[in-house]
Amino acid sequence: MSEGREQRVLDALEQNRRRTPKFTAPRIDMSHGAGGKATSKLIEGLLLPAFDNPALAPLSDAALLSFGDAQFAMSTDSYVVRPLVFPGGSIGELAVNGTVNDLAVSGATPISLSAALIVEEGLETGALVHEIEAMSTAARNAGVSIATGDTKVVERGKADGLYITTTGIGVADPELNLSSASVRPGDKILCSGTLGDHGAAILIARGDLELEAEVLSDTRVLTPLVRVLKETAGSGLRFMRDPTRGGVGTVLNELARDSGYGVALWEGNIPIRDVVHGACEILGIDPLYVANEGKLLAVVAPEGADVALEAVRSTDGGEEASIIGEIREEPAGMVLMHTRFGGTRMIDMLVGDPLPRIC
Amino acid sequence: MSEGREQRVLDALEQNRRRTPKFTAPRIDMSHGAGGKATSKLIEGLLLPAFDNPALAPLSDAALLSFGDAQFAMSTDSYVVRPLVFPGGSIGELAVNGTVNDLAVSGATPISLSAALIVEEGLETGALVHEIEAMSTAARNAGVSIATGDTKVVERGKADGLYITTTGIGVADPELNLSSASVRPGDKILCSGTLGDHGAAILIARGDLELEAEVLSDTRVLTPLVRVLKETAGSGLRFMRDPTRGGVGTVLNELARDSGYGVALWEGNIPIRDVVHGACEILGIDPLYVANEGKLLAVVAPEGADVALEAVRSTDGGEEASIIGEIREEPAGMVLMHTRFGGTRMIDMLVGDPLPRIC
Numbered sequence: 177m178s179e180g181r182e183q184r185v186l187d188a189l190e191q192n193r194r195r196t197p198k199f200t201a202p203r204i205d206m207s208h209g210a211g212g213k214a215t216s217k218l219i220e221g222l223l224l225p226a227f228d229n230p231a232l233a234p235l236s237d238a239a240l241l242s243f244g245d246a247q248f249a250m251s252t253d254s255y256v257v258r259p260l261v262f263p264g265g266s267i268g269e270l271a272v273n274g275t276v277n278d279l280a281v282s283g284a285t286p287i288s289l290s291a292a293l294i295v296e297e298g299l300e301t302g303a304l305v306h307e308i309e310a311m312s313t314a315a316r317n318a319g320v321s322i323a324t325g326d327t328k329v330v331e332r333g334k335a336d337g338l339y340i341t342t343t344g345i346g347v348a349d350p351e352l353n354l355s356s357a358s359v360r361p362g363d364k365i366l367c368s369g370t371l372g373d374h375g376a377a378i379l380i381a382r383g384d385l386e387l388e389a390e391v392l393s394d395t396r397v398l399t400p401l402v403r404v405l406k407e408t409a410g411s412g413l414r415f416m417r418d419p420t421r422g423g424v425g426t427v428l429n430e431l432a433r434d435s436g437y438g439v440a441l442w443e444g445n446i447p448i449r450d451v452v453h454g455a456c457e458i459l460g461i462d463p464l465y466v467a468n469e470g471k472l473l474a475v476v477a478p479e480g481a482d483v484a485l486e487a488v489r490s491t492d493g494g495e496e497a498s499i500i501g502e503i504r505e506e507p508a509g510m511v512l513m514h515t516r517f518g519g520t521r522m523i524d525m526l527v528g529d530p531l532p533r534i535c
Numbered sequence: 536m537s538e539g540r541e542q543r544v545l546d547a548l549e550q551n552r553r554r555t556p557k558f559t560a561p562r563i564d565m566s567h568g569a570g571g572k573a574t575s576k577l578i579e580g581l582l583l584p585a586f587d588n589p590a591l592a593p594l595s596d597a598a599l600l601s602f603g604d605a606q607f608a609m610s611t612d613s614y615v616v617r618p619l620v621f622p623g624g625s626i627g628e629l630a631v632n633g634t635v636n637d638l639a640v641s642g643a644t645p646i647s648l649s650a651a652l653i654v655e656e657g658l659e660t661g662a663l664v665h666e667i668e669a670m671s672t673a674a675r676n677a678g679v680s681i682a683t684g685d686t687k688v689v690e691r692g693k694a695d696g697l698y699i700t701t702t703g704i705g706v707a708d709p710e711l712n713l714s715s716a717s718v719r720p721g722d723k724i725l726c727s728g729t730l731g732d733h734g735a736a737i738l739i740a741r742g743d744l745e746l747e748a749e750v751l752s753d754t755r756v757l758t759p760l761v762r763v764l765k766e767t768a769g770s771g772l773r774f775m776r777d778p779t780r781g782g783v784g785t786v787l788n789e790l791a792r793d794s795g796y797g798v799a800l801w802e803g804n805i806p807i808r809d810v811v812h813g814a815c816e817i818l819g820i821d822p823l824y825v826a827n828e829g830k831l832l833a834v835v836a837p838e839g840a841d842v843a844l845e846a847v848r849s850t851d852g853g854e855e856a857s858i859i860g861e862i863r864e865e866p867a868g869m870v871l872m873h874t875r876f877g878g879t880r881m882i883d884m885l886v887g888d889p890l891p892r893i894c
Contacts, residue, residue, distance in 0.1 A: 204658045209688025218686060222664065226671040231647070231682035239682035241647050243706070244605050252649035252702055253685045256693075288590065288600050290611035292700045294653070299563045305581065312585040323590035323598035326612045326700075327577060329568025330892060334615075336693045341651045341685075343611055343702035347602070533689060 205529075211422030212465070212526025236355075237417065238282035240348055247348035249284035251275055254341040258533040260303060262381040264373075264392030268310030270469060270535060271340040273395050274420065276318045280402045281416040281472065283354050284346030288323040289315060291342050295327065296335035307338060318397040320344070336533075352406070356434035358414040364481035365439070365501040368401050368472040368494045369394070371424055372452040375466035375534050385458055389451040396470035401494050405474055408487040412477030419473050421535055422526050425464035427473055428501075428511045429525045439511040441501035441523065465526045467534045475503065564888075570781030571824070571885030596776065597641035599707055606707035608643035610634055613700040617892045619662060621740040623732075623751030627669030629828055629894060630699040632754050633779065635677045639761045640775040640831065642713050643705030645677060650701050651685040655694035666697060677756040679703070695892075711765070715793035717773040722862040723840035724798070727760050727831040727847055728753070728855040730783055731811040734825035734893050744817055748810040755829035760853050764833055767846040771836030778832050780894055781885055784823035786832055787860075787870045788884045798870040800860035800882065824885045826893045834862065 199221030207214035224232065231239040238251035255271040272289065279286040291311060295304065315322050373394040379385050398418060405413055419427045432439045448463050456463045470493060476484050481499060488494035511523040558580030566573035583591065590598040597610035614630040631648065638645040650670060654663065674681050732753040738744050757777060764772055778786045791798045807822050815822045829852060835843050840858060847853035870882040 199660065202660055204654045204656060204660065204663060204688055206656055206688050206690065209654070209686060215686065222660075223667060223684065223686070226667045227650075227674070227681040227684070229680040229682065231680055232684070239647070239649075241682055241704070243602060243607065243646070243704075246603050246605070248602065248704075250647060250649055250683055250702075250704060252651045252683055252700070254651040254653050254687045254700060256653060256687045256689050287602070288598070288609060290598075290609055290702050291586075292611045292613040292702075294613050294615060294698055294700075295563045295568070297563060297565055301558065301561055301563065301581075304563060308582060308585045315586070321588040321590055322586040323588065323600055324609050324611055325582065325586070325591070327568060327574065327582070328613045328615045329563055329565050330615050330695060330698075331565065333692060334695045336689060339653055339689075339698070341611070341613060341653075341700035341702075343609075343649050343651075343700075345600070345602075345609060345704065 206532045207529040210526065210529030210532065211426055216525070236282060237278035238284060240282070247350060249279050249282045249346045249348045250343065251278035251282070252341065252343040253278065254339060255535060256336070256339050256533055257378065257535050258336055259381055260307065260337050262393055263377050263390055265395040266307060266310050267338060267340055268307030269314045270395050271342045272311050272314035272318060273397050274469060274535065275342040275344040276320060277398045277418045279344045279346035280399045281418050283349045283352040283416070286318060286320045286344050286346040286399065288321050289342050289344045290324045291322050291340060292326040293328070294335055294339040295329050296337050297329055297332045299337050304338065318399060352413065354413065354415055356415060356431050359431065359435050359437065359475045359503050361437060361503050361505050362478045363414055363475045363503040364478055364499045366474045366476055366481065366485055366488065367424070367447070367498055367500045368488055369496040370447040370449050370452070371468060371471065372448060372456065372463035372466035374469040375531050376452040376455045378534050379455060379531065385455050387451065387455055391449065391451050394468055394470035396493050398470065398472050400491055401472050401488055404487040404491050405484055409476045409480045409484045412480040413474065414477065415475040417473050419468050419471060421467050423465040423467055424473060425462060425523050426526055429523065432509050432511050436508055438504040438507045439501060440504050441511065441513045443513055443515045445498050445500045447496045447498050459530060461530045464523060466531065469535065565891045566888040569885065569888030569891065570785055596637035597643060599641070606709060608638050608641045608705045608707045609702065610637040611700065611702040612637065613698060614894060615695070615698050615892055616737065616894050617695055618740055619666065619696050621752055622736050622749055624754040625666060625669050626697060626699055627666030628673045629754050630701045631670050631673035631677060632756050633828060633894065634701040634703040635679060636757045636777045638703045638705035639758045640777050642708045642711040642775070645679045645703050645705040645758065647680050647682040648674060648701050648703045649683045650681050650699060652687070653694055653698040654686065654688050655696050656688055656691045658696050663697065673756070677758060711772065713772065713774055715774060715790050718790065718794050718796065718834045718862050720796060720862050720864050721837045722773055722834045723837055723858045724860040725833045725835055725840065725844060725847065726783070726806070726857055726859045727853045729806040729808050729811070730827055730830065731807060731815065731822035731825035733828040734890050735811040735814045737893050738814060738890065744814050746810065746814060750808065750810050753827055753829035755852050757829065757831050759850055760831050760847055763846040763850050764843055768835045768839045768843045771839040772833065773836065774834040776832050778827050778830060780826050782824040782826055783832060784821060784882050785885055788882065791868050791870050795867055797863040797866045798860060799863050800870065800872045802872055802874045804857050804859045806855045806857050818889060820889045823882060825890065828894065
């Protein structure tokens with residue numbers, strides 16, 4: 177690391193330390209679960225100080241832990257999506273793919289999951305069987321075992337049918353150094369496909385929008401895409417995330433903040449389906465903040481970016497991949513969109529919760 | 536293993552296979568979460584066939600998994616206890632101790648936990664802070680880190696304040712062979728203290744019972760008790776469980792069923808507080824089915840049982856330990872109580888759910 181670069185990262189870290197958000201809300205509201213600014217405040221202002229430890233501190237999707245000589249990754253997520261079944265998937269499939277993907281984007285190879293179910297009294301057995309089978313199929317597709325589990329039942333009105341918490345364990349890859357501190361100006365931002373499909377599918381399934389077009393959730397396991405990226409980009413692979421809750425807008429804001437560099441996006445290169453654009457326009461939200469459940473965002477060194485892009489495009493689930501932006505020196509800590517019309521606009525952190533219970 | 540013994544275990548396993556319960560209920564009700572017969576049917580009739588794999592098959596509290604050369608244990612539990620705070624503890628403390636204990640009784644040394652929170656919109660921040668701090672303190676006491684987490688918020692009326700799912704990872708002990716297949720006639724059943732305290736504390740805290748006496752939950756980390764048992768009983772330590780949901784009655788019925796041997800209990804040796812007896816009498820339930828959250832049940836070879844008992848009694852949380860029964864050839868697959876009055880009665884699996892949302 178050059179001396180100027182090192183100073184820059186130290187400055188960014190120091191600035192983050194100084195501006196650790198205080199959590200001042202008297203009650204928890206829906207925005208605290210949305211993955212945006214309010215969630216950050218809850219996590220960084222309240223949870224992180226209490227649970228302070230080196231594994232949790234980087235706040236990535238998976239924690240890296242040592243286990244004898246080996247390193248492993250651990251990740252957990254609760255799934256509370258409503259409705260339980262939606263076009264393109266269901267909560268059971270989401271619960272497996274989501275946790276497998278959090279491990280995969282940390283560079284780890286997922287091996288085992290646990291599954292904890294909180295069932296509302298009165299749930300039809302058929303609905304439960306559907307989700308158990310969806311989990312089983314998704315686990316088989318992802319090459320992981322569901323090794324242990326738990327089932328609790330709560331009274332009617334004390335849940336919403338079914339909540340699932342999955343926790344995954346994977347073998348970490350010691351060759352990789354994926355981190356916001358690894359990115360450099362000039363690095364390219366690769367997106368594996370169209371954005372906002374999952375969130376739009378859920379909204380349409382809820383009947384919140386009067387749209388005739390059907391959008392399918394993009395829920396899928398990302399391990400094949402991660403594998404080709406590792407193979408083609410090698411040590412030029414700097415950073416990976418799956419932009420779920422909070423969307424690409426949130427992931428890139430965190431990257432800009434934590435790296436101390438700027439992120440430039442090219443609107444014309446960002447793949448978004450017309451129907452997703454339409455749904456977002458009706459709601460007055462930017463599709464960049466809408467959740468994805470089968471998309472990969474990767475930062476790769478410029479020299480290998482084209483080869484990596486071609487490899488991703490040749491892989492199932494990566495056909496519509498695109499280079500959507502790059503890392504720049506300026507504007508430091510911010511995300512700047514270059515619009516189709518030649519203008520620019522800032523992409524800030526998500527405020528509030530326009531799309532609750534999306535995952 | 537002697538040939539007769541081997542045949543006996545094989546017969547028991549074969550019998551279990553033949554009588555795998557079918558899950559025929561059209562809807563999920565509270566009994567499916569109670570840890571008794573209905574929960575067994577749900578798990579063995581529905582979940583186990585779908586998730587079929589070698590780690591899950593033994594259905595112990597923790598799965599044993601291989602990770603390169605090492606073996607590790609993984610365990611998960613959702614906590615839905617109501618009220619969130621009760622005499623002697625709270626949901627956050629329970630969520631850490633419970634999962635740490637599931638690892639400890641599998642013989643593993645707990646190292647890391649994940650924590651996933653499902654928060655109901657409107658929960659007071661102070662209540663959340665109380666649980667975060669309880670988790671942090673419990674984790675420090677247990678010597679584990681909370682390495683990763685997740686927070687979701689659901690709308691008012693879609694949860695009951697706060698649900699917590701913890702998943703734990705521990706290093707397995709290759710020297711131990713803890714299993715229902717390891718027990719032999721003559722082995723003693725050691726119980727680390729009074730039974731039913733946690734369940735009674737919750738019931739009294741809910742105001743379901745008009746009792747003046749206060750009972751404190753026994754929630755505590757069991758690793759110190761497990762350590763002294765390992766040290767004193769060595770390879771004579773055959774089986775350990777923490778009798779939580781479903782109580783000692785359920786654990787011992789499962790042990791009898793899976794080992795093919797009988798379990799004899801001596802009522803006069805079973806430590807139960809008068810107030811817990813009183814609460815159970817009002818409810819018409821047997822304290823043997825009431826949940827404990829800081830008690831250890833161990834089966835130890837007869838030659839080392841007295842030394843192990845003394846060691847447990849000299850350890851914090853084991854002062855009231857007792858040998859409550861033993862393994863016998865007959866009645867095969869059943870639990871028989873020898874009462875104070877010289878009679879006997881069968882202790883069957885728990886049916887229904889007299890005590891919902893206890894953990």
